Amino acid sequence: MDAFAERSLCSATGLHGASPGCLMPEAEVDLEPARAITLGCGPSDEDGLIRCHSHGFPSPLARWHCHEEYELHLIAATSGEAFVGDWIGTFDPGHLVLCGPQLPHHWRSLDAPPEGVPQRDLIIHFSQEPIFEAAGKIPEFVEAVQLLKRAQYGIEFFGMAASAEKHWKGIERARGLKRFSVFCELLSDLARCTDYRLLSGVQASGGNDIKAINNLAARIAIDPSGDMNTAEAASELGMDAGRFGRLFRRSTGYGFVDYLNRVRIKKACLLLMQTERQVVSICYEVGFNNLSNFNRKFLEIKGITPKEYRKRSQRRLELGSSPSV
Structure with a gap:
């Protein structure tokens, strides 16, 4: 798998979330179907209430997603844009957020070096049921329940980064009761922190909307030739155009029309490499309605003409290497 193919895993639709001003290499479109919305949880072979892991950037875990678990998320490196529910803001190292279940979230680095960073995110996942159940019998858990109820909107904590990192390292090393003990210390510190803000204006049960966006993006990736505009796509999913546009951009990193064009150019690249068909024939097959527009978009996205x-692809194949599509 080449570097692009690895980066393309960064979102369920196969698009990296970097904006045009990002120093990361330009992302392209992966033609694979959408992946599970829960991918952002990360793999785990751990048993118990608490899961502790980290990842770098770019990573298949750095994407717009939501899940059933609570997530405490600490940014250790890079700066960029953060998305939590309907909140959009910026982040720097030390950005600490607690997200409740089914609250969509995503951190998009805008200043990462081309080679990426090995450890950007320090993450703790845990389930709510055991804590809420324990609060019914153990009064000491009540303050934790109050914290977790606030987290349904997403909580950003200030001045807690160093303490949270210390606890994260302790939880990562420990097992059994010791791990639970360190986790409880962390929950206590968060519950007693008074310097915080709630992020999302609404409690987000965004799973269905994100799945609908991902399914649409996957369908386009499989067959981008259909004639659909933003208003029609929004209507199909039962959304107004503004909400659809915001969700689609958060999920893929691109506006709907830009995404559609990039998928079409991606497919055109494959046909140019794998077949001897004329450029004009490929143009119409991938969904463009005139050759001049196809050539213009191809040059804009790839930096060279289709011909x-x-x-170049033929020369590289003769030399035994495959060009990036």
């Missing part, structure tokens, strides 16, 4: 792309 030059075919020539």
